[in-house]
Amino acid sequence: MGAVIVGGGAAGVCAGVRLGQLGVRYVLLEKSADGLGGAWRNNSYPGCVADTASHTLSFSFFPNPGFRGTHPTQVHSPVFLLLTLRVFLCCCSLSC
């Protein structure tokens, strides 16, 4: 059995991780040629930060105690996503 994930934002990343943990093969489809990251890829204006505190804005399967500051910046969130992708999504197929 296989699965298709539409969108490579945070939701798509989480779906990929969970499917991978279950041993389900999947393809992740991302429409943007700019790559993965979703809202955090698109919003790059100066001063862009998350609304919620750094220590709560992480994945349960990949906590990140190394956050600096009370709220993650736009720059740090996609980096965090990409770190997660590198660790957890190494076996998926990615189509843009």
Ligand SMILES: Cc1cc2nc3c(=O)[nH]c(=O)nc-3n(C[C@H](O)[C@H](O)[C@H](O)COP(=O)(O)OP(=O)(O)OC[C@H]3O[C@@H](n4cnc5c(N)ncnc54)[C@H](O)[C@@H]3O)c2cc1C
């Ligand atoms: C400045 C800012 C601060 C925020 N702060 C917080 C916060 O503190 N806490 C919080 O929980 N959330 C916050 N958010 C909300 C944030 O958007 C969500 O947390 C999360 O990133 C949403 O992820 P998502 O995967 O659902 O959607 P998105 O990030 O929007 O990703 C969707 C992806 O799907 C792709 N896609 C869409 N349609 C298709 C298609 N037909 N085919 C292929 N690909 C497609 C898009 O290109 C995109 O990459 C913030 C957002 C911004 C911009």
